[in-house]
Amino acid sequence: MNKDKKIELGITVKKDQDFSEWYTQVVQKAELADYSTVKGCMIIRANAYSIWEKIQEYLNKKIKKIGVKNAYFPLFIPESFFKKESEHAKGFTPEVAWIANTEEGERLAIRPTSETIMYDSYSRWIRSHRDLPLRINQWCNIVRWETKATRLFLRTREFLWQEGHCVYETKEECDKETLEYLKEYKNLCEELLALPVLIGKKSESEKFAGALYTLSVEGVMPDGKGLQMGTSHNLGQGFAKAFGIRFLGEDGKEHIPWQNSWGVSTRLIGALVMVHGDDKGMVIPPRAAExxxxxxxxxxxxxxxxxxxxxxxxxxxxxxxxxxxxxxxxxxxxxxxxxxxxxxxxxxxxxxxxxxxxxxxxxxxxxxxxxxxxxxxxxxxxxxTLDLIQENLFNRAKKLMDSKIASVKNKNEFKKAIENKMAVKAYWCGNSECEKIVKNEFSVKSLNMPLDQPKNIKENCFCCGKKANVICYFAKSY
Amino acid sequence: MNKDKKIELGITVKKDQDFSEWYTQVVQKAELADYSTVKGCMIIRANAYSIWEKIQEYLNKKIKKIGVKNAYFPLFIPESFFKKESEHAKGFTPEVAWIANTEEGERLAIRPTSETIMYDSYSRWIRSHRDLPLRINQWCNIVRWETKATRLFLRTREFLWQEGHCVYETKEECDKETLEYLKEYKNLCEELLALPVLIGKKSESEKFAGALYTLSVEGVMPDGKGLQMGTSHNLGQGFAKAFGIRFLGEDGKEHIPWQNSWGVSTRLIGALVMVHGDDKGMVIPPRAAExxxxxxxxxxxxxxxxxxxxxxxxxxxxxxxxxxxxxxxxxxxxxxxxxxxxxxxxxxxxxxxxxxxxxxxxxxxxxxxxxxxxxxxxxxxxxxTLDLIQENLFNRAKKLMDSKIASVKNKNEFKKAIENKMAVKAYWCGNSECEKIVKNEFSVKSLNMPLDQPKNIKENCFCCGKKANVICYFAKSY
Missing domain, CATH: 3.40.50.800 (Anticodon-binding domain)
Structure with a gap:
């Protein structure tokens, strides 16, 4: 019986032979998640939920120190709210699930993100500069009616996340804290989950729908694909204008505040599996292990x-x-x-x-x-020994990630790297035309642009050959 | 400015003059909850959410010690699952919200409770007696499409709760733990929230749809109304049969397991406001205070x-x-x-x-x-001093609750007590006909029947005058 059981329960493919099948087996056989009878939905099983609880515990402590308070906003969002910020509406509408039986006339969306429902309240709660900064976070479920194939933890119609939503008097404060939350995400990934990340700014075409700019932490997985692991958006004043959020300043005049929003999701557990797991199954970093x-x-x-x-x-x-x-x-x-x-x-x-x-x-x-x-x-x-394990997992993962990123000079090298299942680091003009070209030709997206950029870039764009303006990471992505 | 602000922000009615208006003012002005633009939904603000976090922390520690593990199941439930246990379906269908845009054919419900979606998985996960007991809990949002007027924390279309769902080999184990979780709820109410409760068994007509029996903790509020504050259901084998949950026993034969489910919700915060609050606003018991x-x-x-x-x-x-x-x-x-x-x-x-x-x-x-x-x-x-406050709040609440319960002998006394805004303790035959009579005549429901009943009851039923079989609490209820 012993031997039979072993064969039945163990992972039957090697990680470096069939990464995709290996991932699904580890997730299911280690009892991290399971498919639901409902198409596209997952069950987060106890072995993974306990990791999510560690993430909550870690992050709550950090953000509460900054002054963030947890709250809970409704699951349902009136259709009209969605339409108030046009870029936002355009970005999310295709993925929204709607409630069928509302007698109130207006359709209700199931939240794909909560900017609109929260900022409607903010417009009533915020009156004076004394009410700012306002920093609220919620831990909740999110629904996006994906039509692509389900990948447990990585792409499901429902997942869990936290979303922080803050309001500030000035752009400077907003910039500063938008970066601060991103750095907390970096710490979370590195310290708790032993996952190295690329920290940077998203390109114009990859930023959040409705944001001024988006910062992100991205991982490069063992198959060379990029995984967006956390984002922090400076929303500018667009939502505040759309939702009528105003405050009376110390100068006695009315002002429009600045806002950010930031989130990480249960997707992080998928990263944990992909990066640390081996041919025998899951490997949980000690600090994330119940x-x-x-x-x-x-x-x-x-x-x-x-x-x-x-x-x-x-x-x-x-x-x-x-x-x-x-x-x-x-x-x-x-x-x-x-x-x-x-x-x-x-x-x-x-x-x-x-x-x-x-x-x-x-x-x-x-x-x-x-x-x-x-x-x-x-x-x-x-x-x-647990400390050594934690350290070794991070170092090993860092080495692995570095080995999966190729520095390329031109489109030919770019193509070869992608074919070799690598992510790419390249000088780029910053023009979205070049992004479109690699997206169409190689199904590759930009991940992010490192925050510390060299000052006088002399190199040329890997794609169009014109003067480069930034260093940027690109990869196929989850 | 000082004086104006005070008038604007403070509670403008006395608790004992207009309890209902007082409650709404305290909840909103103490920034515990707010109405949402979406009809029937509430925003749980940071001051209340921090109490919910204390409840989570307290209960997680207790149930994890028993062997319960937290997990997360999908928000969506296929319509066919609902119909599998007929009593359950009958009980919940009227309150279900449905998703509009599913291409899969079958309608999807938004969970009003998760028995059916969880037990579908249990039927695949449970094979042998070695897999039992299985004890899983989830903290999540719940949707019940209420048509009655919204009361913040007490009656809203969405609320937060935990639901534990366990599976056992025998009825004895199931009975024992169904009671154990109820006792944890009593401890939670008394120790953390300083709320005294009545612990007992629900009547046949008030039990959970699909349960063998339901145990509950109930509070009596200052207005004499009953508030169900937590329930623990022995589900018998009905769901196991409906969902095909079976296990191979030590005897090598196939058996049907026994199940329970148990939950408390954000409604507890409503109880906290009603019981401890005063004319100046909210009073948070020290142990529940962030x-x-x-x-x-x-x-x-x-x-x-x-x-x-x-x-x-x-x-x-x-x-x-x-x-x-x-x-x-x-x-x-x-x-x-x-x-x-x-x-x-x-x-x-x-x-x-x-x-x-x-x-x-x-x-x-x-x-x-x-x-x-x-x-x-x-x-x-x-x-x-904090210990003294905690103790005093409980003792005061206990005295208040006791003063709000009248022992009555007949229907006339029953009627008078209800008219005087009291809950009622009465000898009862146990027949649901008498329950129907007081429901129709006085809009009163049975709360629960104390677990320790006297042995040889000689009294007669307060309603029909026939031989009484149990002591039971009755009240108008939230």
Whole structure:
């Protein structure tokens, strides 16, 4: 039974052979997400939801320190709100799901994003400069009626996210904090999720519908595709004008405020799978793991003694929220596979011989390294090893990402890199015509333009050959 | 300006004169919730959402200890799922909102509760007794297309809740845990929210659509109306049969499992307002308060010195997450009113004379009691006072609830009690005919029947005069 189960439960393709199939298998078999009977919708299972809770916990702490408060706005948005900001309406209308049975006459959309429903309230709440800055965030579900094929975590008709919506007196404040939230996203990705990101500005054609400009953190996945992992938009004054948000300044005059909005979604969990997962399944970075270790007692002789010791270790490692796998009817080997599949960062083995030697065995999920640790150093060693795993996952991912980005000088090199499943870093004139060309010819989009640009660019645009103005990343994208 | 502002912002009716108007004013003026442009929907503002976060934190800790894991299921439910359990379908169909633009043929409901969408997955996930018990909870938004008038937190078309859904091998386990979750709700209400509750079983006609039986915690509000504050349903095997959930038992045979579901919602915040609020506004019990104290520097002379000391106190009281109200342009009196309106449990005043005396002044929100506290005892005294406030709020609420419940012997007494805006405790035959009579004649429903019933009831039913079988609470209800 053991062997059969293993084959049935394990991942049956290699990550570097069939990345797409590998991804779907890991997500489903590690019980991270499942398809729903409803087309295009996903079930976020407990193993992934606990990662989402870690993301919430991390981000809430950071944004509350800045002064952001969480709230909750309605799921339904009147059609007329959508039309108030024309660029916004154009960008989102094709993806909106509508409610059928409203007696009120006007159609109601299910929120694809909440700018319009929130700013309607803001226009009533904001009166004076004393009410600013106003910083509100909500954690909620979002519906976009996608017609493309469903990819769990990456493209589904419903997903979870947070959306922050702030209002400021001046453009300077708004610019400053728009960048600040982006940097929190960078920290979230790097510190908690061990995911390296490219931080930069979106091109004009890729910015948020209705924004002045959009900043983003982007990842490059092992298949060379780009993944937008978080965005922070300076919305300018467009929405404020459309929704009649005004404030009385200290000068006694009426002014139009500046706004931003910023969000990350459950898509981050998809990135986590793609970047850290391996042929045996999911790998959760320790800081994002609800259960940082699993204790597997090796029951081959004096089971009572081993179980007793395993329970002691379980209690001693309380702060790591370890799992004690004392299930009967499964071999240790089967359990090893099961927890490797699910991505628990550290395995702790305890057998009769370990007890004699007053030690336990640690096995790292990231590199399968095995080490014996003396009982007296247990807690510190576990902590130290978890830190090493976190660090190694980030470094490995950084190296991987760097290796997937090709610096190219012309369209030919660009084409070759894309064919080799790479993302591309290139000098660009900044003209959207060149973007259109690579989109049409190679199905490639611009990701973002690094915030720190060189001062006197002498290079030419990879596409049109005219004078380049920026460095920009391009890739096929999720 | 000060005086005008006070009139504009404060509550303009007394709680015991116009309870309904008082409630709406407190909810809106304390910035707990607001109406949305979308009929029947509410905005949960930051001051209330932070209470919801405290509820989440409290309950997550308790249910995770039992073994419950959080997950997230789709918002959309295919119409055919609804029809699978006939009682359930009958109960919920009238309130369902539907999606207009699905190309898939079948109509999609927006979840009014998630039994059906979750159990469809359970039928695929559960194979063996080893998969049981399965305990999953989700925090999500819920839509019920109410046609009655909207009451913020109490009756809205969308609200937030948690719904736990567990599966067990035996009825005994299911009974036991159905009660256990109810007791967690009682603890949540009493310990965190300082709200006393009646814990009991719903009558046959008031139980959940599709359940074997429903347990509930109910509150009696200051206007004598009952408020259902949490329910835990033993669903029996009905849903398992309808959705084909089966498991292979240790005996090698196929069995049908037992299920329960249980939930509390943002309605709890409505109870909090009604029970603890007073003529000056909201009163948040300390344990449910994000900010447990507010520091108001009394700026009348040596402002620099006072502000310096206020900042020191602010830092010293870090663990209470105090607010330092150093806003300019507002008098201390205006600030006192503002924070009383918002319900911050404790006010800390610091003036020049307090600094001289090496003291600060504490003012309790629950009873306006004012006391001087020596600087050296600051943190302990704040902690002690917050505990006293929490305790006093519960005791006061308990006394109030008890005073709002009349023990009645017959229909005449029943009628009088209801006319006097009381809830009723009565011996009842248990027959739904008598329930119908009081519903028709007095618009009164049964709340619940206490779990500990006397053994040999000799009394007669308050309504039909036949032999009584149970003690039951009745009231008009929200």
């Amino acid at each position: 259960n940082k270790a699993v204790i597997v007692p090796i029951l081959t002789g004096d089971n009572e003694k081993v179980l007793k010791r395993a329970k002691e270790v379980f209690r001693e490692l309380g702060k790591f929220n370890a799992i004690l796998d004392d299930r009967e009817g499964y071999t240790p080997g089967w359990k090893f596979n099961d927890w490797e599949l699910k991505g628990i960062p550290l395995r702790i083995e305890i057998g009769p011989r370990d007890i004699e030697k007053k030690q336990i065995v640690l096995v790292r999920r990231d590199n399968y390294e095995k080490m014996s640790v003396k009982d007296k150093n247990l807690s510190e060693e576990v902590e130290r | 900010n447990k104290a507010v520091i108001v520097p009394i700026l009348t002379g040596d402002n620099e010195k006072v502000l310096k000391r206020a900042k020191e106190v602010f830092r010293e009281l870090g663990k209470f997450n105090a607010i330092l109200d150093d806003r300019e342009g507002y008098t201390p009196g205006w600030k006192f009113n503002d924070w009383e309106l918002k319900g911050i449990p404790l006010r800390i005043e610091i003036g020049p004379r307090d600094i001289e005396k090496k003291q600060i002044v504490l003012v309790r929100r629950d009873n306006y009691e004012k006391m001087s506290v020596k600087d050296k005892n600051l943190s302990e005294e704040v902690e002690r």
